[in-house]
Amino acid sequence: MPAKSVGAAAALVLTAALAVAGARAAQSPPAPVWNAAWSAAPQRPSTGFTPNWSEAGFSGQTLRQVVRVTTGGSRLRIRLSNAYGTSPLHIAGATVARRDHGARLRAGTVRQLTFGGSRAATVPAYGQLTSDPAGLPLRAFEPVTVTLHLDGTTGPATFHAQSMATSYAADGDHTADVADTAFRRTTQSWYYLSGVDVSGGDRPVRPGRTGGIVLFGDSITDGFKSTPDRDHRWSDALAERLATTGRPRPVLNAGIGGNLVLNDSAWYGQRSSARFTRDALDLPGVRTVVILEGVDDIGYSETDKPTYKPAPVVTAAQLIDGHRELIRQARARGIRVVGATLLPFGGSDHYGTRAAAVSLAFDQWVRTSGEYDAYVDFAKALADPHHPERLDPRYDSGDHLHPNDAGYRAMARAMDLSAL
Template sequence: MTSLFLTGCMRRLCWLLALSLLPWSASADGAGTWTASWITSLQSIPRGDALPPLYRAPDVAGRTVRQIVVPTLAGESVRLHLSNRYADTTLDVESMRIAPARGMGAATRGPGAGVTFGGHARLQLPPGGEADSDPIPLKLLAHKPYAISMFMGRAQKLQAWHRVASQTSFVSAPGDHVQDVSADAFKGRFTQFAWITSLAVARAPAGSVLAIGDSITDGMRSTLDSNRRWPDVLSGRLAGNDDAPAVLNAGISGNRLLSDSPCYGERMLTRFERELDSQPGVHTAIVLIGINDINFAVMPVRKGLDCDAPHTLVSAQDLIAGYRRLIDIAHRHHVRVLMGTLTPAGLPNERESLRLNVNQWIRTQREADGVVDFDAAVRDPAKLQNLRTAYDSGDHVHPSDAGYAAMAQAVSLQQLTHSTASASAR
């Protein structure tokens, strides 16, 4: 046992040493200051032989995976960040390209630009590894779709993803199809993001706003391939301003403030600091989290894969203590934090009382830098525990496209476009 442990440690040390010498490591960006224009947050894929269909990853070995992303800032030079977090095998990318997409499908408008890492087309990342691409000379337009194509190694497996992307990704027939302009080879479909966690542009002084939370920030039940999540709509509202920041979506469906999940990612208290460290241009964070902590405690225990485990009972004071820790983390990173009130979920009396107590604290506290009253924006004025009918996607928890638009309208643009100086002065 000891010899195995030491061997593992030696491999880790050797990899860290090698990474520090590579020209594509995070410390060598080659183009000055970078600001993320689009991001997504990864979560591990549950392992097992009898997983429900929702958790079965597509076959990507020796195939080309094409993902569509929509940046929220324009730029003349682009950098992609790849992550092999949560995997226990090497990430093997044989070639990679980025090109403007023709609509939201797999076809592109021309062959685009190749992506390299330290001057090499091929990238092999060990388990847990991260890598920034070389700067890519590409005129990037905000709010337009881009196709990122990756030809995967012959033994490649998908072990981590962003599960609820609200965006279709594509898998080709076997072979290298990264330069294909046509969508003909891309018959496979899946609705997750994988490996690519950030698209950044060079020298964007307006910085970025991080929207972080659970499925309601993730945009669950919004229209597929339409960019109707509330952070998307917020970015559209900002688009006319010369000093508009990027709006980055770090929502994970099912995520909780206080508990990890085998399906829904690490708890917010664990991942929040990592998200801030990964995006140095962030000056404001909008936090909306807690409804799953309230609900999952009473969900039935499921045999096999129990995504809601642990079924931890929480109090308002438990959640408030967690919010205070998030606020402290943000302020230590010189980031302003706006706390969002929890939206209606048609809860029974005991859980509704807990939600209302949490919202009362959020509205009256003076520890954060502001409040976004999402609850007031979407609740039914006649039945405060419910979403307005027009804002309900049908499950009485997740907003419709119109509901997400109303949430975006609840955010004060002034708080987002004039916050860099006050945040850096902390």
């Protein structure tokens, strides 16, 4: 065959192959758009505020954890963190299901999870792992259970200390149990579970003005002193307010009790700038971050509690520089960043003449500098009208530092939704 004929034939074959490939691509469904629907910031194993299982870890047990998603979808996947594990974590099996009550599941909703097509998985030391999608339709504000079978001995467990929610453990493999009979041990921490993502909702969340919102901070963001198992953190209240005003958006909680802007802590996590990307900026679908942090930086040196000693004396300029680093990181990712003034804390163990002066200077910078894209003024919104350095008694949990359930709702009301 002449060379020109051979070339023409090859061109025809290539054209036909490209046409077939293009037709197949056109018929393939688009890649799912994943959005974080729930999150918790990982922490290193520690005794922390309350007794937990993190230092002992697990051996031949099933762990059932309950979380509430803030946006719905037709499919979900989970994210597991072994960020502080010094050896690989073996997952023998995992399921997700809708929760009935406590550790009891709704019949017919249990879905087996896979990881790369396999029921078993290994999370690398210091690493993380995302499951394959599972077909479990969820509505916004619906509780979902994640059940993990840990058949080996895990060693100390990466966890989130202050869940304000009950988790359950049983001996043996009970991943498919609908009943709660075997789950006799309880804790108020989450272990290994760092996120639940959804896709395929009726109103899918896509990048832009409708993207997810991360609340980043310390124990106040974490919801400390809110009523356990009632989802009364300010992140819950903000998500509910957005939904009732017809502007639903996922709201993700990236608080860690005791967390600091400027320093690492064995109990209270890495400093904010070191964990900001992992716990906030990298979450799927996030477009806005609200930052409330600094009261522990300026207050630990005032308290006699030995949880963080020796505590450095932090100036307003140092705290502001720490926040500027968070602003820089968010802007580099094209994410809107909203600042918050510190809640009143007069009368608490964090309060003193120096801490009060630093708080006032920092709050004034948040209000007037224009360095944040917007701000929310919690210092004014939750203040006692007669003693503005103190929390309004209606909002005080009793320690003069953390809000109660009503206080967390007041925080959500104080947020100008257009600022998000």
